[in-house]
Amino acid sequence: MSNTAIKVQNLVKNFGKGDSLVRVIENASFEIQKGEIVALIAPSGAGKTTLLMMIGCVLEPTSGEIWLGEERVYGNKWVAKDTRKIRREKIGFIFQAHYLIPFLNIIENVTLLPQANGVSEKISKEKAMELLKYLEIDDKAYNMSSQLSGGQNQRVAIARALANNPQIILADEPTAALDGERSVSVIKMLKKIAREQNVAIITVTHDDRILPYCDKIMKIENRTIVFQDSDERII
Amino acid sequence: MINLARRDIEHTLGKFVVTAMGVGMLLGIVLIMIGVYRGLIVEAEVLLDDINADLWIVQENTMGPFAESSRVYEDFKDIIYVMRGIDKSEAMTFQNIQLPHKDKPVRAVAVGYDIYGKISPINPNRLIEGRELKNDHYEIVVTNKSGFKLNDKIKLGRNFYTVVGVTHKSVYSNGDPLVYISLKDAQELQFLYSNKEIQNNTARGVKNSDSVLVNAIVATVKPGFNINEVANEIKKWQHKSVYTAKEQKEILTKNLVERSSKQIGLFTIILVVVSTIIIALIIYTMTLEKMKEISIMKLMGLPNSLIVSMIVKETLILGIFAFVFGNIFSHLTYDKFPKLVVLYAYDALLLFGVIVVASVLASFVGVKKVISADPAAAIGG
Ligand SMILES: Nc1ncnc2c1ncn2[C@@H]1O[C@H](COP(=O)(O)OP(=O)(O)OP(=O)(O)O)[C@@H](O)[C@H]1O
């Protein structure tokens, strides 16, 4: 059993064709280990979301290879038959906005995906309550998302991303909508999750304050991926 | 599994119910239209059912007495009566008349019958006040919708008629109210020439026949005899057109109400199509409103089947709600229409089937939108 959670090789992504061709990623290769939390930083428009969406099997790359754990999901075309099944079973997404389903209450939002994966209502609810407790939001389990604050909703979104026991969490600026203190607490939480549940996390961020909590810092420079060791790490 | 459709509906219940009520009213109108059609058929058959004759003997080569005018001699009933297999036979008249009423005359169809005869056109079950005719002259039985009441005096021709009985729901196939008068009075109103005219005719050498005319002879057939055979026998020997009760009904429904029923049928189909389009549009906008959530669900990896079933279920629930409202609406309003509206559970059920199919069809636009939704669109690139 290898410890690699994500492996990307010679990944290329272009948008458009001919005159309107946009080269976003060229020949990116990297590996991320289980239990690691990696920050992805780059200027706006550099391709951070594009990269996450390719790893998340949402956006089809132009060429290259992607492994998620042992499974080769992309090799110049989708190798995985059902990319949505991979997302459902292996990946948790967190975004800048919480994107909770407004017509479901908090616990239903968290249990939706596990139940779609065939987990019973009872077990998925127990697990969801555990997660909500862990994220200190269990008292709102039966509220609607519109009754919660931004930070509370973001914690629910994290609980939702964790509910299907993902091997990978892809977070696109998860703290952008939060104040400094909240951002740090969210990133600490993600770090704890990475360590405790052996989950690989990539988090896009523009916030320097959270970089010290990450194991690695990944950058997009000249359309490819480079790593930078974080200077002041907190283990 | 969480019932997404139910949760979504609960979340916007007020809006959903109001929408369903709107569509429901449309479906209610569809039900009323079908009811109007049913009413036409029922009304067309009231008179035939009340007379309940097996055979209608009318002027040769006519489709009388309702679809074409027909004249036969009254005493012909005696010839029919002695024919093999005939149980009873009577003469009857049917004519359009105007009954003078306070401000505006009432158009009605008068049925003339022999008050001593064995076949009465007045169905005793319909008589709600008074009695049938007892005297040969100047008595009339009216239906309540005609606007006259018991003991009213109505001037017809040169004489005043007294209302001696009131029936309900007695209508002619065109919806006009039915009134009943004695055969003698009816013949006088329909066929009697004034003295002056008789003088003129005599002067011109035209003979005024003494025999008295009616519009049709109705007869019943003794048990054990085949109605069609008896009818053929009469046709063969008496040079008359003969219709069985079934044929007469066909003449009435085919010839008299067919065009109106086609009109209504087409109108109903258009209404159903319009309802389907409206449901489809509603579902489409409801889906558009949820596009963000749908993209998120797709991005998270929820299978299409789950999202599609949410849309289809919501459409079906909308259809069912609308159907229930439509039924409530039609039952609240149907008796306020001037013409008979008959609501059959069978028709409602049929419409229910159509609505279910239409709802599923209507949900296709939403489903298509779901399938084409881009999960990456959820987060705006
Ligand atoms: N569907 C698309 N079609 C064409 N070009 C696209 C598409 N999606 C993204 N791009 C382009 O790809 C590049 C990278 O976009 P991306 O959204 O990944 O940037 P980003 O690093 O996430 O930026 P931000 O920090 O602003 O979120 C941009 O130049 C963008 O215009």
Ligand SMILES: [Mg+2]
């Ligand atoms: Mg982005």
